Amino acid sequence: MARKTPGTEAIRPQAQERRERFVAEYLIDRNATQAAIRAGYSERTAYSQGCRLLKDAEVRRLIEESSANLRERLQLTTEQIAEHLANVITADPNDLIEYRRECCRYCWGDDFRYQRTPQEMRDARRNWEEGLLAKNIPPEQWPEFDEQGGIGFNKLHAPNPECPECFGEGVDRPYPKDTRSLGPAAAALYAGVKVTKDGLEIKMHSKEKAVELYGKHLGMFVDKHELSGPGGKEQAAPQYIVAPIQPAKPSEE
Numbered sequence: 001m002a003r004k005t006p007g008t009e010a011i012r013p014q015a016q017e018r019r020e021r022f023v024a025e026y027l028i029d030r031n032a033t034q035a036a037i038r039a040g041y042s043e044r045t046a047y048s049q050g051c052r053l054l055k056d057a058e059v060r061r062l063i064e065e066s067s068a069n070l071r072e073r074l075q076l077t078t079e080q081i082a083e084h085l086a087n088v089i090t091a092d093p094n095d096l097i098e099y100r101r102e103c104c105r106y107c108w109g110d111d112f113r114y115q116r117t118p119q120e121m122r123d124a125r126r127n128w129e130e131g132l133l134a135k136n137i138p139p140e141q142w143p144e145f146d147e148q149g150g151i152g153f154n155k156l157h158a159p160n161p162e163c164p165e166c167f168g169e170g171v172d173r174p175y176p177k178d179t180r181s182l183g184p185a186a187a188a189l190y191a192g193v194k195v196t197k198d199g200l201e202i203k204m205h206s207k208e209k210a211v212e213l214y215g216k217h218l219g220m221f222v223d224k225h226e227l228s229g230p231g232g233k234e235q236a237a238p239q240y241i242v243a244p245i246q247p248a249k250p251s252e253e
């Protein structure tokens with residue numbers, strides 16, 4: 001960008017340098033006001049300087065020339081960015097975290113009584129026996145152990161519509177996915193995870209923002225210029241959506 005162009009020798013080197021700097025900055029985000037500020041113009045005059053520079057024939061020639069070079073050099077990158085945005089737009093958030101409603105402890109138990117897994121049943125029976133032994137009750141006097149709803153609890157089963165305890169609503173459980181094995185779309189949507197005192201926060205990039213950027217890439221929407229207000233301030237857009245979740249508890253009653 002620092003290359004000298006013929007016919008500009010008359011311009012003061014500093015002014016020329018600043019114009020070239022303006023062009024370099026303008027090509028980054030196509031925001032004339034912000035480019036003017038970054039090129040060293042005062043914030044107060046940046047808006048009018050930006051407008052003036054964009055009308056300057058030499059500036060326009062430089063922009064056109066640089067854009068063509070840039071397009072040539074960045075063609076692959078442009079495609080990759082477009083593909084990345086398309087991935088964010090089409091990604092299914094369920095690939096990052098599922099919010100499921102599953103059976104409660106009573107849904108599938110015998111007579112809709114409390115149901116356990118086999119290991120839970122062994123533990124319950126041992127606790128029961130230890131309680132009786134602690135009371136010095138001889139085994140021959142022990143009553144029969146009550147298995148309640150029996151074994152076979154599987155939290156992945158669907159709720160039972162007939163369940164008198166949850167009335168078929170089941171229990172809600174969030175399932176964050178293993179982020180090491182995400183597909184390209186889900187990986188593009190994924191913006192990290194935060195462990196907080198209230199549980200996990202699965203962060204996702206904004207689909208709305210991706211749609212906006214993709215639309216701009218395709219020239220579907222108005223230019224950024226028209227979106228930015230006086231002073232070239234960008235409209236605030238959320239960086240990502242935060243989906244707070246509680247870690248699943250071992251038992252949900």
Ligand SMILES: [Zn+2]
Pocket residue numbers: 103104105106107108159160163164165166167168169170
């Ligand atoms: Zn139930």
